[in-house]
Amino acid sequence: MPARARSPLDPPLSFRVIRTIFLTLLSGFVLLPVYVMVTSSLKPLKDVAGQFRWIPSGLTIRPYIDIWHTVPLAKYFVNSLIVAGTATVCSVVIAIFAAYAVSRYRFRGKRLFTVTVLSTQMFPGILFLLPLFLIFVNIGNSTGVALYGSRGGLILTYLTFSLPFSIWMLIGYFDSVPRDLDEAATVDGCGPLGALFRVVIPAAVPGIVAVAVYAFMTAWGEVLFASVMTNDATRTLAVGLQGYSTQNDVYWNQIMAASLVVSIPVVAGFLLLQKYLVAGLTAGAVK
Amino acid sequence: MTSAPTTLPPDAKAGGRAGRAPAGGPRPGRVRRPGRLRRTALPYLLLLPALLLELLIHLVPMVMGIVMSFRQLTQFFIRDWSRAPWTGFDNYRLAVDVNRPVGEALLGSFLTTCLFTLLSVGLCWLLGTAAAVFMQETFRGRGFLRALFLVPYALPVYAAVITWAFMFQRDNGMVNHLLHDQLGLGGAEHTFWLLGDNSFWALLTVSVWKGWPFAFLIVMAALQNVPRDLYEAAALDGAGIWQQIRRITLPSVGAVNQVLILVLFLWTFNDFNTPFVLFGKSAPEAADLISIHIYQSSFVTWNFGTGSAMSVLLLLFLLLVTAGYLFFTTRGRKDADAR
Numbered sequence: 001m002p003a004r005a006r007s008p009l010d011p012p013l014s015f016r017v018i019r020t021i022f023l024t025l026l027s028g029f030v031l032l033p034v035y036v037m038v039t040s041s042l043k044p045l046k047d048v049a050g051q052f053r054w055i056p057s058g059l060t061i062r063p064y065i066d067i068w069h070t071v072p073l074a075k076y077f078v079n080s081l082i083v084a085g086t087a088t089v090c091s092v093v094i095a096i097f098a099a100y101a102v103s104r105y106r107f108r109g110k111r112l113f114t115v116t117v118l119s120t121q122m123f124p125g126i127l128f129l130l131p132l133f134l135i136f137v138n139i140g141n142s143t144g145v146a147l148y149g150s151r152g153g154l155i156l157t158y159l160t161f162s163l164p165f166s167i168w169m170l171i172g173y174f175d176s177v178p179r180d181l182d183e184a185a186t187v188d189g190c191g192p193l194g195a196l197f198r199v200v201i202p203a204a205v206p207g208i209v210a211v212a213v214y215a216f217m218t219a220w221g222e223v224l225f226a227s228v229m230t231n232d233a234t235r236t237l238a239v240g241l242q243g244y245s246t247q248n249d250v251y252w253n254q255i256m257a258a259s260l261v262v263s264i265p266v267v268a269g270f271l272l273l274q275k276y277l278v279a280g281l282t283a284g285a286v287k
Numbered sequence: 288m289t290s291a292p293t294t295l296p297p298d299a300k301a302g303g304r305a306g307r308a309p310a311g312g313p314r315p316g317r318v319r320r321p322g323r324l325r326r327t328a329l330p331y332l333l334l335l336p337a338l339l340l341e342l343l344i345h346l347v348p349m350v351m352g353i354v355m356s357f358r359q360l361t362q363f364f365i366r367d368w369s370r371a372p373w374t375g376f377d378n379y380r381l382a383v384d385v386n387r388p389v390g391e392a393l394l395g396s397f398l399t400t401c402l403f404t405l406l407s408v409g410l411c412w413l414l415g416t417a418a419a420v421f422m423q424e425t426f427r428g429r430g431f432l433r434a435l436f437l438v439p440y441a442l443p444v445y446a447a448v449i450t451w452a453f454m455f456q457r458d459n460g461m462v463n464h465l466l467h468d469q470l471g472l473g474g475a476e477h478t479f480w481l482l483g484d485n486s487f488w489a490l491l492t493v494s495v496w497k498g499w500p501f502a503f504l505i506v507m508a509a510l511q512n513v514p515r516d517l518y519e520a521a522a523l524d525g526a527g528i529w530q531q532i533r534r535i536t537l538p539s540v541g542a543v544n545q546v547l548i549l550v551l552f553l554w555t556f557n558d559f560n561t562p563f564v565l566f567g568k569s570a571p572e573a574a575d576l577i578s579i580h581i582y583q584s585s586f587v588t589w590n591f592g593t594g595s596a597m598s599v600l601l602l603l604f605l606l607l608v609t610a611g612y613l614f615f616t617t618r619g620r621k622d623a624d625a626r
Contacts, residue, residue: 011424011528012527012528015528015529019421019426022417022418022421023418023421023422023432026414026418026436027432027435027436029496030435030436030438030439030496031435032454032461033439033447033450033451033454033496034438036450036453036454036461037446037450040453048459049459050459051458051459051464051468052459052460052461052463052464053464094336094337094340095337097333097334097336097337098333098334098336098337098338100333101329101330101331101333101334102330102334105329105330107327107330107331110330113334113338116341116346117337117341120341120345120346121550121553122553122557122602122605122606122609123345123349123557123602124556124557124577124578124581124598124601124602124605125557125559125578126557126559126578126581126582126585126594126598126601127348127349127352127595127598127599127601127602128344128345128348128349128352129582129585130352130355130585130586130591130594130595131347131348131349131351131352131355131595132344132348134351134368135343135347135348135351156340156343156344157344159340160340160341160344160345163337163340163341164341167337192329217441217443220443221443221444221445221560222444222560223444223445223559223560223563223564224559224560224563224582227563228586237443237445238443238444238445241445241446241449252453252459255449255453256450256453259445259446259447259449259450260446262443262446263441263442263443263446263447266441266442266443267438267441267442270437270440270441271434271437271438271441274433274434274437277504278504278507278508278511281504281505281508
């Protein structure tokens with residue numbers, strides 16, 4: 001490398017050495033399960049059942065074909081997609097309205113509202129799992145609206161999981177959009193909602209994307225409520241993946257293949273949108 | 288916030304909004320009436336969906352959970368839980384009586400969770416902060432590393448944890464192969480990772496692996512707000528990189544750390560997904576986190592009343608810790624909640 005003049009901001013050698021060592025070790029730690037997931041998903045069953053090997057003895061794509069038959073993975077996939085997708089859309093819309101109200105209006109009970117919503121963040125899920133289960137069952141018995149075991153019940157539940165954080169982050173984001181902009185819009189003839197849709201939302205797109213990503217990931221990865229609140233028809237991936245272990249065999253290669261397949265949409269989406277997430281966090285959460 | 292804001296027209300700006308209907312003219316007091324009514328109702332209408340859902344999914348169940356904790360709620364009363372006999376504080380007595388098996392197990396699980404949370408939050412924070420600080424300067428491959436480090440955060444819990452469960456298998460797992468067969472550590476006998484005392488360390492490893500990128504993300508976001516000039520000025524004054532990190536970088540994430548550590552604490556303490564996927568419905572004693580423990584007391588042994596009492600105790604503990612934490616961390620900061 002050609003020598004260039006060192007600026008006073010260039011870190012010294014000791015810093016760079018320590019940085020390289022630290023980041024290498026950390027990358028190794030992060031990558032280890034990813035490596036195991038990918039390689040094991042390409043191994044024949046006798047290979048994953050025996051002693052672990054770093055390099056597969058023979059590659060096969062068989063697990064990727066078998067995963068769809070061993071359990072109805074496609075059905076679980078569709079269920080997860082419907083549940084997580086709907087929960088995300090609803091959660092983001094509801095959070096936008098709530099955050100707009102908090103950010104742009106003064107009203108009685110505002111502080112109570114923000115404190116209440118935020119404190120639901122700390123409730124242990126286990127505390128309201130059983131009551132919610134009973135409420136859903138009772139609503140079903142008395143009105144015939146099937147919430148327990150249905151996708152609707154799960155959607156309702158999941159969208160409240162991401163709601164507090166989404167509202168909180170969007171309040172911060174909306175606050176950072178200058179008020180002059182939406183006031184100008186109202187002077188130009190927009191109603192308050194017109195100002196929200198024409199000015200505030202477009203200016204807060206990174207924050208909204210960040211919140212949507214968060215909501216989707218929360219719903220896609222939830223296990224506890226999914227395992228209690230679903231039945232055979234509405235099972236999501238979180239529960240469905242357990243179907244690859246039978247009494248006699250654990251199909252580890254298929255489990256790894258299925259894990260990879262269900263991870264790809266979220267990881268790809270997340271990595272594509274991560275710059276929005278960082279920008280959203282910068283403006284919203286970190287103030 | 289000033290006192291009694293809603294009895295007055297919100298503020299001068301709101302007047303501008305109202306004045307849009309007629310073109311100019313002196314402020315038409317009476318005509319504005321319906322508009323103002325709509326304006327005062329509007330924020331509540333906007334909040335309504337969020338409020339209703341929070342009520343239905345969080346607050347009503349929470350109140351129900353508290354009521355249920357005073358009843359002897361077994362599987363016989365599930366159909367109509369209001370008929371379950373009222374037992375006063377019996378469930379609580381059972382939960383806190385450390386001389387009897389239920390209370391003793393709960394205390395054990397609580398202490399395990401405390402130690403686990405302390406270690407996990409500490410390590411997550413340390414790794415996340417170190418990585419964010421090291422990656423503040425641009426260098427080749429930084430963008431790639433940043434994306435890579437977010438992968439554990441993005442992976443769905445069950446997919447990531449199930450992979451770790453595979454790696455921790457005794458006979459065909461990667462961990463034992465690496466430690467015993469390749470590095471010769473711990474003798475020739477393979478270790479049980481998902482049973483017995485070692486399960487604590489297995490769980491901790493997975494929890495840190497999954498949790499540290501969140502700390503990284505938040506600290507990294509916070510560091511983007513630190514002005515470059517500060518570093519340049521410090522460097523010109525002769526401060527080395529380590530001094531800059533100590534005097535500029537770390538203090539500037541101080542406020543963020545308060546929120547970050549609280550959130551990490553609450554998430555880790557309540558975490559159900561990780562132990563559930565790693566161990567199933569009943570975790571080994573050494574890794575019996577409180578949420579799994581309560582789940583088991585409720586859904587496996589069918590004693591919902593006791594399970595509810597345990598949940599309420601857990602909530603009280605979390606409230607206490609959070610309130611204390613917020614009190615001590617925000618005491619010095621003026622107008623921390625001026626919004």
